[in-house]
Amino acid sequence: xxxxxxxxxxxEQGLYRRxxxxxxxxxxxxxxxxxxxINFSSNDYLGLANHPAVVSALKNGAERYGVxxxxxxxxxxxxxxxxxxxxxxxxxxxxxxxxxxxxxxMANIGVISALVGRSxxxxxxxxxxxxxxxxxxxSRAQFQRYRHADSADLExxxxxxxxxxxxxxxxxxSMDGDLAPLPAMAKLAEEHQATLMVDDAHxxxxxxxxxxxxxxxxxxxxxxxxxxxxxLGKGLGTFxxxxxxxxxxxxxxxxxxxxxxxxxxxxxxxxxxTRASLKIVRTEPxxxxxxxxxxxxxxxxxxxxxxxxxxxxxxxxxILIGDSRQTxxxxxxxxxxxxxxxxxxxxxxxxxQARLRVTFSANHQQQHVDGLLTALxxxxx
Ligand code: PMP
Numbered sequence: 115x116x117x118x119x120x121x122x123x124x125x126e127q128g129l130y131r132r133x134x135x136x137x138x139x140x141x142x143x144x145x146x147x148x149x150x151x152i153n154f155s156s157n158d159y160l161g162l163a164n165h166p167a168v169v170s171a172l173k174n175g176a177e178r179y180g181v182x183x184x185x186x187x188x189x190x191x192x193x194x195x196x197x198x199x200x201x202x203x204x205x206x207x208x209x210x211x212x213x214x215x216x217x218x219x220m221a222n223i224g225v226i227s228a229l230v231g232r233s234x235x236x237x238x239x240x241x242x243x244x245x246x247x248x249x250x251x252x253s254r255a256q257f258q259r260y261r262h263a264d265s266a267d268l269e270x271x272x273x274x275x276x277x278x279x280x281x282x283x284x285x286x287x288s289m290d291g292d293l294a295p296l297p298a299m300a301k302l303a304e305e306h307q308a309t310l311m312v313d314d315a316h317x318x319x320x321x322x323x324x325x326x327x328x329x330x331x332x333x334x335x336x337x338x339x340x341x342x343x344x345x346l347g348k349g350l351g352t353f354x355x356x357x358x359x360x361x362x363x364x365x366x367x368x369x370x371x372x373x374x375x376x377x378x379x380x381x382x383x384x385x386x387x388t389r390a391s392l393k394i395v396r397t398e399p400x401x402x403x404x405x406x407x408x409x410x411x412x413x414x415x416x417x418x419x420x421x422x423x424x425x426x427x428x429x430x431x432x433i434l435i436g437d438s439r440q441t442x443x444x445x446x447x448x449x450x451x452x453x454x455x456x457x458x459x460x461x462x463x464x465x466x467q468a469r470l471r472v473t474f475s476a477n478h479q480q481q482h483v484d485g486l487l488t489a490l491x492x493x494x495x
Contacts, residue, residue, distance in 0.1 A: 128438035128468075129459055139164045142477045144454065151449065152482050154472050155456040159320050159429045160401045161477030162351030162391045175386030183379040187214075188368070191379030199385040202392055203356050207326055207344070209336050211364040215373065216380050218315050218345035218355040219245040223252055224371030225311065225343060225357055226282065230255040235277040237268060237308075241290060244462075246282050246313055255280070262287075265298040272306040279308035285328030286316035289463050289471060291426030293317075293328060300338035311341035319349025320402060320429055325395045336360065350395060352388040354380045401476035405429045408474045408483055415487040424469075432458070433470040433490075440495050441468035451489040 124130040137145040140163040144153045162168055175195060183191040196214055203212035215221035226249030230236055236250040240259045250257045256277065261267040272279060281303055283294040296312065303310040314327040322330025329339055336342075340363060346354040357367060367374055395401075409431055417423055422434045435441045438459040445457035448470075459468045472486070 128442055142475060142482065146454070149452070151452055151454040152485065153454045154474070154478075154482075154486060155454050156473060156475065157316070157348035158351050158475055159316075159349045159405060159473065160351060160391075160395065161475045162319075162349075162394060165351065165391065165394065167394065168351060168387050168391045171390035172383050172387035175383030176381075179382035179386070181381055181383065183381055185379070186375065186377055187379045188375055193379075193382040193385070195382040195385040195389070196379060199389050199392075200356070202389060203344075204358055206324075206392060206396065207329075207342060207358040209342065209358040210361045212356045212358040213364045213367055213374070214380060214385070215355045215357065215371075216377055217353075218243075218313070218343070218347070219248075220373035220377065221343050221345075221355040221357055222246050222313060223249040224373035225341065225367060226250055226280070227253040227372065228367055228370040229253075229309070229311075229341070230278065230280050233277060235275055235279045237271055237279060237281045239263065239283045239287075239294065241287050241464075242282065242284050243288055243313060243315070246284070250282065262290075263292065263295055265295050265302060268299065269302050272302060272308060279306060280311060281308050282311045283313070284316070285312045285314035286321070286428050286430065288316055288430070289432065289458055289469070290424050291316075291428045291430030291432060292424065293331070293428070296328065296332050296334055296339070300334055304338070309341065310339045311343065312339050313343045315343075315345040315348055315355075316428065316430060317349075318344035319395045320405065323399070325349070325399070325402060346384075346388050350388055350391045352391055353384050354388070404476045405474055408478050408480070411480060412472065412474070412483050412487070415483070416490060419487065419491050421490060429474045431472045431474070433472065435468055435470065435495070436466055438468040441470060444470055444493055444495060447493045448486075448489050451492065453486050453489050455486075 134146045144151055185191040200212045222245035230253045232254050234255040236255045236257050238250050238259050241262045258271050260271050317328035319325045321328050342358045346352045424432050441457045448455050456471045458471045
């Protein structure tokens with residue numbers, strides 16, 4: 115279709131998306147068009163994207179390694195900084211090895227298409243992140259989606275297949291904030307000799323006693339969940355992603371994951387910055403505790419105001435509105451009061467389930483949450 119007509123259609127449907135230009139650093143306060151906004155839309159959950167120790171590790175890394183990595187990891191782009199970060203991520207997640215990818219999107223499409231092919235089957239939660247769904251389609255395996263977080267439906271779809279089966283799920287659902295029922299899923303995987311892969315983009319750094327994510331939260335082992343993917347651009351506050359697992363899994367990905375093999379390695383300085391942020395994640399549990407406290411305070415306040423919340427115990431607290439245009443109107447009303455909350459619409463969420471996605475950071479203070487609640491109280495839809 116012609117792009118002009120398509121754009122007009124997106125605007126008409128309330129699905130047109132606008133970028134806002136941020137002046138200066140990420141953080142709780144950001145400046146947009148000369149106005150100061152309190153930011154409740156970032157995935158920088160632990161407040162590390164602009165932490166002085168992380169910034170200085172990036173600067174020192176650039177002094178030492180330069181900016182560009184020069185090539186893919188398999189050519190000459192794999193530096194001692196990348197290597198050290200991989201070892202630290204393996205230790206952090208309690209796995210034999212970890213492998214860096216340039217982004218989470220690339221990790222997911224690369225891993226799924228390396229692990230399964232035409233004669234296999236991939237089962238995915240309906241609400242999985244787009245990169246997991248795209249990975250499933252790209253793999254050319256038989257592709258089935260089961261109902262959201264529904265182990266009974268998953269079991270039905272696993273039964274009676276003679277193919278090798280890969281079950282793929284978000285750990286924390288990015289637009290709902292709820293957790294996948296992983297203990298039940300791990301049991302099903304074992305009963306059906308299927309492999310379980312978890313994308314823990316929103317759990318790494320945030321969940322588990324030491325921040326090792328949703329698997330630590332549930333106490334699940336590498337044997338139960340052989341493929342763990344995590345991102346570095348959210349809880350860890352930097353950029354990139356990793357996959358952690360057995361020696362052979364990682365070795366296979368190095369050989370066969372096309373989005374690993376055929377792309378330039380992330381800058382080594384970013385790996386250095388991530389090493390610094392990983393240290394903070396491991397040694398400052400107060401950041402996780404504060405996130406819990408802020409989310410809880412928000413939940414109580416927002417439900418008293420009559421807003422419809424989803425059942426989320428994470429740092430992602432969506433307010434379900436339904437209609438896309440009303441969701442935009444609500445987010446604009448918040449912007450006018452100085453609060454930035456993302457309006458999430460289809461295709462990111464299913465039709466009729468548009469929402470405000472409120473996310474918290476360990477750098478928010480109670481007064482920020484109270485201010486947001488006051489702003490929400492002033493909105494009439
Ligand atoms: N998986 C999930 C669940 C995500 O939310 C995201 C980021 N939105 C990704 C993967 C992609 O990660 P990245 O931004 O590093 O490409």
